[in-house]
Amino acid sequence: MSFTRRTVLKSGAAAGAALAMPAIARAQQTNLKVVWMGWPDNQVLPLFAEFEKRNPSIKLAVERMPFSQIFQALEVRLNARSGDPDIFIVDSPLTASYAARGHLMELDSLIDKSRFAPSAIEAASFQGKIYSAPFGSSMQVLYYNKGMFRAAGIEPPSADPAKRWTWEQVLEAGRKLARPADNIWGFSFEQQERPYQLLPLGQSLGGVALSPDGLKATGFIDGPAFVEAFGFMQKLYTEAKISPPGQFDTALTPELFGSGKCAMLLGGTFVADTFFNKFPNLEFGVAPHPYFAKGKPVTPTGAWHFGVNPRTTQKAAVNQFVTDMLSDDINALWFKLRPYVPTLNAVWTKEAKTFDTDMWRIVKHESQITAVPRPATPGFREYEDILRVTLRDLQAGGDVKAALSAAAQKIDREIAKYKG
Amino acid sequence: MLREKAWIPYAFLAPALLGLLLFRFAPILIALGGSLFSQSIRGDTLFVGLKNYHELFEDPAFWAVIRTTLVFNLIINPFQILCALGLALLARRPTRFVEIFRASFLLPMTVSIALTSIIWSIMLDPTLGPVNGFLRWIGAPAQPFFRSADQALGTLIMVATWKGAGYWMVFLLAGLLAIPEQLNESAAIDGATAWQRFRYVTLPLMKRPLAFVLVADTAANFLLFAPVYIVTNGGPAGATHLLMFEAYQSAFAYLNHGRSLAISSIILAIVIAIALMELRLFRQPEEAER
Numbered sequence: 001m002s003f004t005r006r007t008v009l010k011s012g013a014a015a016g017a018a019l020a021m022p023a024i025a026r027a028q029q030t031n032l033k034v035v036w037m038g039w040p041d042n043q044v045l046p047l048f049a050e051f052e053k054r055n056p057s058i059k060l061a062v063e064r065m066p067f068s069q070i071f072q073a074l075e076v077r078l079n080a081r082s083g084d085p086d087i088f089i090v091d092s093p094l095t096a097s098y099a100a101r102g103h104l105m106e107l108d109s110l111i112d113k114s115r116f117a118p119s120a121i122e123a124a125s126f127q128g129k130i131y132s133a134p135f136g137s138s139m140q141v142l143y144y145n146k147g148m149f150r151a152a153g154i155e156p157p158s159a160d161p162a163k164r165w166t167w168e169q170v171l172e173a174g175r176k177l178a179r180p181a182d183n184i185w186g187f188s189f190e191q192q193e194r195p196y197q198l199l200p201l202g203q204s205l206g207g208v209a210l211s212p213d214g215l216k217a218t219g220f221i222d223g224p225a226f227v228e229a230f231g232f233m234q235k236l237y238t239e240a241k242i243s244p245p246g247q248f249d250t251a252l253t254p255e256l257f258g259s260g261k262c263a264m265l266l267g268g269t270f271v272a273d274t275f276f277n278k279f280p281n282l283e284f285g286v287a288p289h290p291y292f293a294k295g296k297p298v299t300p301t302g303a304w305h306f307g308v309n310p311r312t313t314q315k316a317a318v319n320q321f322v323t324d325m326l327s328d329d330i331n332a333l334w335f336k337l338r339p340y341v342p343t344l345n346a347v348w349t350k351e352a353k354t355f356d357t358d359m360w361r362i363v364k365h366e367s368q369i370t371a372v373p374r375p376a377t378p379g380f381r382e383y384e385d386i387l388r389v390t391l392r393d394l395q396a397g398g399d400v401k402a403a404l405s406a407a408a409q410k411i412d413r414e415i416a417k418y419k420g
Numbered sequence: 421m422l423r424e425k426a427w428i429p430y431a432f433l434a435p436a437l438l439g440l441l442l443f444r445f446a447p448i449l450i451a452l453g454g455s456l457f458s459q460s461i462r463g464d465t466l467f468v469g470l471k472n473y474h475e476l477f478e479d480p481a482f483w484a485v486i487r488t489t490l491v492f493n494l495i496i497n498p499f500q501i502l503c504a505l506g507l508a509l510l511a512r513r514p515t516r517f518v519e520i521f522r523a524s525f526l527l528p529m530t531v532s533i534a535l536t537s538i539i540w541s542i543m544l545d546p547t548l549g550p551v552n553g554f555l556r557w558i559g560a561p562a563q564p565f566f567r568s569a570d571q572a573l574g575t576l577i578m579v580a581t582w583k584g585a586g587y588w589m590v591f592l593l594a595g596l597l598a599i600p601e602q603l604n605e606s607a608a609i610d611g612a613t614a615w616q617r618f619r620y621v622t623l624p625l626m627k628r629p630l631a632f633v634l635v636a637d638t639a640a641n642f643l644l645f646a647p648v649y650i651v652t653n654g655g656p657a658g659a660t661h662l663l664m665f666e667a668y669q670s671a672f673a674y675l676n677h678g679r680s681l682a683i684s685s686i687i688l689a690i691v692i693a694i695a696l697m698e699l700r701l702f703r704q705p706e707e708a709e710r
Binding site: 096246378385387396397406414 | 482546653
């Protein structure tokens with residue numbers, strides 16, 4: 001091969017172009033800053049890898065934060081009112097709070113409402129417009145340890161929602177199963193301090209957690225239904241001693257159940273995976289959420305949505321993120337990674353086989369019949385935080401009515417700013 | 421000649437003064453200014469004058485937080501200094517292994533306060549904690565520690581002291597080692613007992629380091645936040661609800677920045693007032709006469 005001036009010039013130009021390619025690609029690449037929940041790697045990374053595979057020009061810088069800190073950390077970031085982060089995860093009842101304060105971009109043009117469960121669209125909306133992308137919902141079921149029930153000679157609860165256990169039955173069985181001196185417990189809530197988990201107790205007795213306009217707690221959260229219900233909750237920790245006190249880390253309560261130290265756990269559908277993966281020898285059954293004998297069954301719902309910062313400078317890329325993440329197959333992938341209750345109708349059809357189990361039959365029934373969302377209020381951030389600390393306190397003892405009234409007054413004072 | 425170069429010391433001081441101005445005085449001024457404003461829910465700023473202060477003083481819950489903070493400080497500051505002084509006296513004697521003891525007393529200082537909080541919340545966990553495991557093992561009843569309104573503040577004081585006492589010991593040890601040995605020896609020759617030597621020789625000569633440690637320790641404890649945030653959330657029933665946590669909650673849970681900055685300014689005023697009182701208490705006799 002002879003080298004002419006022309007071939008040298010040609011190969012020089014080709015080499016130059018090859019060297020310049022990554023730089024050009026970088027110049028065209030968009031970076032999106034994403035704040036997400038601190039779930040384990042294997043439940044999060046494949047989701048974002050799939051998105052990046054489909055959109056090679058968009059790179060996601062994902063920051064994962066623990067559940068106990070994510071809301072506070074997001075407040076700090078959002079209150080700076082810059083374009084950082086571009087995308088952030090949203091606990092569905094916080095949609096109104098963020099939207100009222102101008103932290104969420106309206107998503108109506110990107111979301112086809114007919115593809116989703118109506119309750120999910122309702123949870124994603126504020127003043128008639130969609131502000132958060134309904135990525136998943138939730139449901140709680142009663143897990144029980146078959147071995148511990150057998151050993152105590154107790155007939156376990158039925159999986160049939162028509163034959164669900166009452167709270168009184170849970171307490172009675174819990175007393176037989178618990179040995180607090182040996183650190184063996186009868187029953188535990190998965191999220192022991194969260195209104196999400198505990199409001200259904202009062203709602204089961206007919207309580208309404210907040211005024212219909214979402215701006216008054218006095219006379220609602222400190223009404224007789226919640227005083228009685230949270231009095232019952234307190235008894236589980238203080239008088240009956242069937243529940244482990246002070247376990248507010250939501251990762252620890254499933255571990256207590258999984259390791260055979262707690263006979264019943266009222267937990268989300270997603271904790272079942274922890275049991276399968278971490279405690280393969282655990283023999284457990286699933287039953288519907290308990291209710292009070294004189295009340296009606298009520299279950300919690302709502303879960304993680306995500307939202308777009310209206311100050312983002314990457315409009316095209318965030319639109320792509322919303323569209324792809326809500327596509328049938330990425331949403332189905334998310335369901336497989338961490339089984340929250342799907343909000344997308346297509347996932348229910350696509351994964352029909354998966355849903356043919358006791359747990360998912362219960363979930364489907366509850367989602368349609370008994371689920372009550374958390375109160376819709378722009379002050380949910382304040383409402384939840386004040387109530388959370390009060391519920392924590394009540395589990396250590398104290399006057400239920402006085403504590404709830406004090407909390408209600410504090411909530412009223414803090415959410416007054418959203419009036420008018 | 422000297423006058424011509426009068427600017428030289430200022431030039432040397434300039435970087436430190438600039439740092440002080442930027443990182444200490446500027447935030448204080450911003451906080452004071454910000455406490456006179458309120459934010460609308462959309463983030464617009466409105467001048468409200470002293471309204472934030474007025475609302476705080478009208479709020480009985482705020483007075484409860486002030487009371488808890490004062491009780492906490494009235495106990496923890498003397499307690500930490502007594503522990504630090506005790507450790508310093510123990511670590512002063514040139515015995516074998518004294519270096520190892522000095523280092524081990526200092527070790528908690530190297531652990532961050534956030535980590536300290538997490539370690540102790542695990543150690544003292546009512547259900548899974550090793551301390552209760554040990555208590556059960558020796559047949560004693562398990563204790564709720566941070567989860568009981570009666571024990572939480574005491575537990576917080578113990579944990580903060582575990583972390584702080586070794587640090588303050590260093591300053592007191594330096595003070596003790598600076599006292600000339602001859603003074604003690606001559607007092608001993610005059611027949612003074614160990615207690616009398618401590619009371620009439622050591623203690624008067626320790627006034628300066630003690631004054632510094634007391635003022636610095638008071639300021640540090642008024643600003644204590646991490647264990648309350650990480651472990652107790654101010655509970656149970658407000659037992660550990662300190663001013664710094666109230667300032668934090670106002671800003672980041674209740675989204676009320678004006679109120680939060682007003683609380684921060686009140687903390688600053690209280691710390692300055694108490695520090696001035698403490699300095700007065702520890703004033704040297706010759707300074708008092710001036």
